[in-house]
Each structure stands twice: as structure tokens, then as C-alpha cells.
Amino acid sequence: MKLLKMLKTQIAAALVLIMLLFGTIFTLSMVALNEQQSYNLLLNITTRLEQTAQNLVTLGMNYAMNVPQDSSSYDRDVKLYYRAMLGQIEMIDDITNSFMTNEFSPALTNAGDPYHPHLTPAAQQAVLAVEEIWKSFREGIIDALGNNNGMPRLDTAAEYIARFHAPLAASIDILLTKIQQQTEQQLNQVYQVHLALLFTAVIITLGVFGWFYLVVLKPLKNAVSGFQKVAQGDFGYQVPIASENELAIMTHSFNALSIRLYAIFRLIDKIQQGSDLNETLGFVAEEFSALLPLDWVGGLFVTCDNNTIVLEGSYRNGKPEVAQRTRYPLRNTLLLKALESGEPLHIPNMPATGNENADFQFLNYLINAGLKDAIFLPIKDLSPIPGVLAFATRQENAYTPEHLELLANIAGLITHSFGKTVRLAEHSRLAAIGSFASGIAHEIRSPLSTISMALDYFRSSELPGAASKRANLAHKEAERMARLLEEILLYAKPLQLQLQLLDLKQLLLQLFETHQEIPQQKQQHFECAATDDELNILADPDRLTQVFLNLARNACDAAPEGSTIHWHLTREPLSRSIVISVNNRGEPIPNDHLEKLFDPFFTTKTNGTGLGLSIVKRIVDGHGGDIEITSTQKQGTTITLQLPQA
The missing domain is CATH 1.20.5 (Single alpha-helices involved in coiled-coils or other helix-helix interfaces)
Incomplete structure (x- = not known):
């Protein structure tokens, strides 16, 4: 019973029903298509019979109108008309015999297998009539031609065909009409059944869609509306629950989340207003007491030597506390374990844990203050200075899995707020x-x-x-x-750009011509290649010249004497950007240096300032571009700039 109430079971059953209905319709459509092809084939054969009979009549009439006057013309007509007449007679024989035996050979149908049509009694009567009339008509033609195959009486046969062909044509026409009526009748029956099934499928599909709307879409719409209201700030909004399926479970979870969000909203709001660490700790001490047991909260931050951690501030019973000792060793402690794992660390029985290890000085400080249960929340990724936010209570085993789950879920918000406080100070x-x-x-x-x-x-x-x-x-x-x-x-100083339309290739060529002394100092030269003509960008020419001069000097300094510095420009249509790459064949840059090349005051040159590439990146970023440096033993060093196309 529970399985039937599950939404996935109901949807699966509805989909299976729709698939069965449309599968049946598809099968019937294929049957109808095969029937259509069969009847089309029967019509084509009957039409062919009619056409063959007309051809025979046409041959007879044409010969009767053009009887040869000499023996040479007669010999010609024997080869043409006589053979043509025999060919048409033979074709009519094949078709009428196939109708009588109800089996058409592949030679007549151009199909792979013999064709056995199903004829109605009316069509069968029409076939018998054609067969009887054709038999009599054929005997008359043969008698008129005579027994001498070398000298057939073509004129007599032609006159006979012209005079007595009407009954045959009428009987074939009746046969064609009967087969057309049979085809229309059969296809109409198939069409009616197909239409009835399609109508039934549409009704059932509409019913399934109606059920889907009431059971899935409407509750989902209500849930989305609830999400939007919460997103707009109505954190206490509750979505109505009207079923017992998975959507109801999701809605119930959302309602619980909404209540919890409303509870922590004021906390987050106050944390964002905190101007310093002590004030932020005060907000946490005040608001978190409604969410979990909290008698003490403190913030600890690692010193620059990474060996000790300092208790910067703490609150006890909602009031600021002056710590007796502010600096604690970090090595081999639970504080270090929390920092290394990056996850909240729960210490449920602090007296037993602290007494077992003399290195746990901070933990023993909490124990001496009468605290028995604690959680260490690391502040690491979002803060320039690693730290730990410690929660503690006097109750034993006070922090339940629900409390830990809540704290783990909002840990990012808390650490972000504290990281923001530290970053603002930094x-x-x-x-x-x-x-x-x-x-x-x-x-x-x-x-x-x-x-x-x-x-x-x-x-x-x-x-x-x-x-x-x-x-x-x-x-x-x-x-x-x-x-x-x-x-x-x-x-x-702030970066100010005077943007104008520039041809990037022309800017580089002009720069190479103006500053030829840069590569000439080591007998080097620049080589510039462009894959496109349209290389226009919107940029500050002075700032961009400053970028390229810096890159040119760096490339010449790194490249061997007498080498070539390759500049390559190309256009990327998908990203609508211009890519400039500068390559030299100098010694590769170590990987640990590559990560620091854009850091201010980092340089590998004896007389370098360490600000050149930092300024270059700042200018490139100001133009909305990007810059990357790669270096390998095989390819040398390549600096790649990507600037938006105008």
C-alpha cells in the first residue's frame, strides 16, 4: 500500500499506460500502412491490366489505320506490331491468370515474395467476368491472326481488336472500380479503429496530465511559490501539504528549513553588522542560545609562526569574558585536528579527553571553567588567518546529532561571517x-x-x-x-582607461618599429603572425602599449641570444575575443614560480622590481580580458592574453 502511494510508482504506472496506448496505435498504424501498401499494389496491378489492354487496342487501331501497301512494309510490321501484340496478350494472360489463382509473382509486383491479395466476393465476380471476356476476345484475336506465324494476318486481327475491344475494357473498368471500393472500405475500417484508439489515448493522456497537475505540478508550484517567498525574505512561510508522496516529504523538509531559517535570520543579520571580532562573538552568544545549548563561545586564531593559537575573545553566559590565558600550543591538539580536517569537531566528554593529554591546554582551560561538552568549528578557507570558533556548554552530552547537523549546515555562513570580519580588518x-x-x-x-x-x-x-x-x-x-x-x-593609484577603437595588429607592428632597440640588444627579432584581418578591440592605446612593452622586454630577457620572439594573433568567434600569444624559447619557468608571477614584488631578476607583471594583469583585467603564462621544456614560455573583440 505504501508503495502505491509513492510518486515514482504512480508516475511509472501512468507512463507505462501511455506507452502501451501509443504502442498499440503505432502497431495499428503499421498494420494500416501495410494494408495501404497491399491495396496500392493491387490497384497498380489492375491499372497495369487496364493499361495493357489499352495498349493492345491502340496497336490494333494504329495498324488498321496504316495498313502497309507493299511487302517490305509488311515485313517491318510483322516485326513491330505482331511482336508487340503478342507481348501485350502475354501480359494480360499473366495478370488474369494471377487474379484467377490469387497469386501474383514477384515479376509482376517487383516485391521479394509472391503476393496473395484478399478479394471481396464482388471483386472476385469482376475477376471472373474479365477472365471470361478476355478468353473469348483472345481466341478471336488468335483466329484473326491465322496459323501462319511467319505471315500473320495483322490487318484482320487489327480490325477484330478495333471492333470487339469494348466489352474487355468495360469489364476491366468494373474490376478496377470494385478493387477501389474494396480498398476504400478496408482502409476506412482501419481508420475508424485507429481514430477510436487515438481518441481513447488522448482522453487517457489528458486524464493522466490532469492527475499529474493535481498531484505533482500544483504541489510543486506551491513549493516553488514558498521558495520564492523565502528567497524574498519571508523566512517563516509554510507550504500547505495535501498528500503523502515524496513531494509531501520534500515540502515538510522545506517547512522545517523555513522555520530554522527564520530562527537564524536575525543571527546572520547581526553577524553581518558586526564591526569587530568581539561584537560578532557577542551576536553569536546571544542568538545561538536559542538554537543549541551554549554557555561559552570563543574565537581563536593561529599566530604567524603556526605553532600557537590565540584566544582573541570569548563570551560566557552572554557576557564578555577576560581569559586567564590567551595563548595556547597548537601542536598535537584537537584544535589542530579541526583545522586540518576543515570539519566541525565534537568533543562530547571533555573532562575525560582533556585529562588524558597534557598537550590539550585549551581544552583543560574549558574544563577548569566547568564546561563539559564542546564543538570546534574551523575558520579556514574564508579567512586570511586560520582560526577556530569554539562552542561549549556545562551540560554533559548536550550536543545531539540534530545540533551537530544544524551547525554543520550553517557552518559556512558562520565561518564566512567571521572570515569577513577578519578580512575587513586585514x-x-x-x-x-x-x-x-x-x-x-x-x-x-x-x-x-x-x-x-x-x-x-x-x-x-x-x-x-x-x-x-x-x-x-x-x-x-x-x-x-x-x-x-x-x-x-x-x-x-586607480586605473583609468581612455578607450578607443584599435587595430591590434597595427598597434603591435607600430610598437615593434618604434622600439627596435629591445630585440637588437641580443640580436633578436620579433615575428608577428595573424590568422584574421578583423582584429579590432576597444582599448586604451597607452595602457595596452605599456602591457606589450613589458611582455616584449620580458620575452627578450628570457630568450637566448639571436632567437626569434613569436607573436601570434587570432580571433575566437565563439567567445568574441582576440587572443595574443607571445612565445620565447628560453629556459622554462619553475612551477612554483609560475603561481607567483603576478604577485606584487615577486621577481626572479636581479634588478627587477616585481611589479611589471602585476601592472600588466591589472591593465588586462581592467579591459575585461585575461592573461595566462605556461612554460615547458619543449615549447618554452608562452604568455597568452585574451581581450574582448570590439
């Missing part, structure tokens, strides 16, 4: 550092210009060899510092 610190670095760069640039001018003066003076060498070295370092400051300021 971003504020980084923003302050960036602003400070930008200010320092501005302050250093002016005295650095003065130093460069002084070094230029000393370089232009006549100095001893060692002093001149030191002055040149200092000047180069000053130039490098100036470049670094410019790149820091460029990287720090």
Missing part, C-alpha cells in the same frame, strides 16, 4: 600600508631626483677610474629606484 591594515607606501614614494621621488642630478654632474666631471665607476653604478641604482617608485605609484 584589508584595512593593507589599505593603510598601501596609502603609507604611496605617500613614502611621493616623498622619496623629489630627493631621488636631486640625487640623480648630482650623480649626472659627477658622471660628467673628470673623475678617477674607481670614482667614475662608483658614480655610474650609483646612477644606475638611482634609475632603478626611480623606476620602482613610478611602478609603485602606478600600481597604487
